Amino acid sequence: MKKTFDIKPDVDIEDLMFLQPATLYLLGAFVVYANNLGLPVNITSICEDVQGRKTRTHCEGRAFDVSVRGWNLLDIQNAVAYFNKNFKDIGAISSSDHKARALVYHKIPGGIAHFHAQTRLFPEGKAVPMLKQNVKCNQNDWN
Numbered sequence: 001m002k003k004t005f006d007i008k009p010d011v012d013i014e015d016l017m018f019l020q021p022a023t024l025y026l027l028g029a030f031v032v033y034a035n036n037l038g039l040p041v042n043i044t045s046i047c048e049d050v051q052g053r054k055t056r057t058h059c060e061g062r063a064f065d066v067s068v069r070g071w072n073l074l075d076i077q078n079a080v081a082y083f084n085k086n087f088k089d090i091g092a093i094s095s096s097d098h099k100a101r102a103l104v105y106h107k108i109p110g111g112i113a114h115f116h117a118q119t120r121l122f123p124e125g126k127a128v129p130m131l132k133q134n135v136k137c138n139q140n141d142w143n
């Protein structure tokens with residue numbers, strides 16, 4: 001079996017358990033997107049921003065960071081456009097311009113360039129819209 005993504009060794013793999021369902025959904029979609037293009041997925045952070053800053057999206061299990069190593073600028077721009085178009089109904093809403101964004105390319109001078117993937121906060125107990133629509137679990141599915 002082939003691994004579909006990697007996690008940087010200093011990231012606690014148990015942090016995956018703190019991710020919100022919408023964020024896990026976004027992670028799955030990101031893995032499929034990158035795997036289909038033959039691009040690497042290396043998660044560099046889950047519970048804290050890659051720069052070491054604590055941000056609300058990371059603290060709340062609504063974000064993960066992925067290295068852009070192995071991605072060229074066009075790959076990066078295409079991914080940002082794709083996820084912000086197709087996942088805007090779960091993307092985190094910016095407090096400054098009120099736009100929903102599921103994928104942001106962070107290139108901070110002196111910092112490590114990376115993708116920051118983020119989802120908005122869904123009230124506890126409320127199903128994420130696409131999970132509610134698409135997940136049908138009955139016994140026959142497992143046979």
Ligand SMILES: [Zn+2]
Nearest residue numbers: 049050065116
């Ligand atoms: Zn981040």
